[in-house]
Amino acid sequence: MQRRKIWAGLSSAVLVATPAASQVTAMPAQPRASVEAKADQGLLQLAQHKGHDAGAIKAAPPAASGDGEGGEGGGATNLSPQLHLYRGLELIRGHLLVGGELVETGRWAEALPHFLHPEEEIYNSLREDLKTFKIAPFQVALKALSQTVKAKNKEAYARARAAIDERLAAAETAVREKETDKLHFTLETALEVLQQASDEYGEAFKNGRIANVVEYQDARGFVQEADRLIGTMGDALSAKNADAAKALRASLDDLKSTFPTVTPPEKAAKDHGQFLSSVARFELQLGNFR
Structure with a gap:
């Protein structure tokens, strides 16, 4: 680790x-x-x-390694595959939590980085782990969610957010079961x-x-x-x-x-x-x- x-x-x-x-x-x-x-x-x-x-x-000093800013994605590559993956899933959830707070108050532009970071900074580092645990990829769902934030479409956002939450929950279950x-x-x-x-x-x-x-x-x-x-x-x-x-x-x-x-x-x-x-x-x- x-x-x-x-x-x-x-x-x-x-x-x-x-x-x-x-x-x-x-x-x-x-x-x-x-x-x-x-x-x-x-x-x-x-x-x-x-x-x-x-x-x-x-x-x-903050870690400088990794695929993303502050090493969010690649900054923990020495972790076991299951911990590396679960960490990544929870970091994605953290981004969505704070982004959701901003969306709820109508601050779409301020929220957008928090919906882009999961795909840009974290997801790529999880690809191999997802394959290892036979978890279906969810990059498309992440991209769809960020697009609804760009469009400031509240109804589409709610649907896309529910979809990615379901995918994250399934991934978490697959890891925890082992x-x-x-x-x-x-x-x-x-x-x-x-x-x-x-x-x-x-x-x-x-x-x-x-x-x-x-x-x-x-x-x-x-x-x-x-x-x-x-x-x-x-x-x-x-x-x-x-x-x-x-x-x-x-x-x-x-x-x-x-x-x-x-x-x-x-x-x-x-x-x-x-x-x-x-x-x-x-x-x-x-x-x-x-």
């Missing part, structure tokens, strides 16, 4: 620096080497970052989606301000999709580990608070480092569900 690095202070002060963190399940202190070894198994690599205030995060540990697979996928959200959110900033509205909206859609994914497993998560499930929910709620509206606020609710800190808190709970 490809690993992107997030550098974070590992002192306990980092993880209790925010109110949301107070809900995180207490974890025993571990030697630095042990933490770094575990991080290699997850999506985040954590390392000591000295000389900063408690809770400060130093983020690695997973023996569906709970942890869902968690891994959500983490991948959140990592992509952190890449997009970082790219939205220029000189400390949110300058790229589309990247901000991409990040919003991906966080919403990760939240939806976790919601589908809510009962199973609570049954497995109620405290860790609450901690996951707290970290997601914290991430969602980054996006109070579909358009960026005048002052960002979080800087990129704070966003990464919330993703790190999410990942730290995944081991509790093995």
Whole structure:
């Protein structure tokens, strides 16, 4: 699995620096080497970052690899085929979520990039995976949907959106049926989606301000999709580990608070480092569900 690095202070002060963190399940202190070894198994690599205030995060630059902007499509080519495909499907859903928000308020032109990106940035990287899992291609359905947005045709949009949602659901089912540990697979996928959200959110900033509205909206859609994914497993998560499930929910709620509206606020609710800190808190709970 490809690993992107997030550098974070590992002192306990980092993880209790925010109110949301107070809900995180207490974890025993571990030697630095042990933490770094575990991080290699997850999506985040954590390392000591000295000389900063408690809770400060130093983020690695957004990934530059991949077929699409920010590596959405090809930026995770070292994942297993099933995780790579499921990640791609959920990123597509994230784009459609935020695009749908904009369509509902009549902002068709602003919505259009979010209906073009799934085909332009993600779909090509999924072709071989779709063949592997014997899933029918759906590029034509994606293109048809984006055409309805270009035409600002609400009735045609509703039909095309329902069609692509059906195709995505069928693809998700085909992948999940082959997973023996569906709970942890869902968690891994959500983490991948959140990592992509952190890449997009970082790219939205220029000189400390949110300058790229589309990247901000991409990040919003991906966080919403990760939240939806976790919601589908809510009962199973609570049954497995109620405290860790609450901690996951707290970290997601914290991430969602980054996006109070579909358009960026005048002052960002979080800087990129704070966003990464919330993703790190999410990942730290995944081991509790093995």
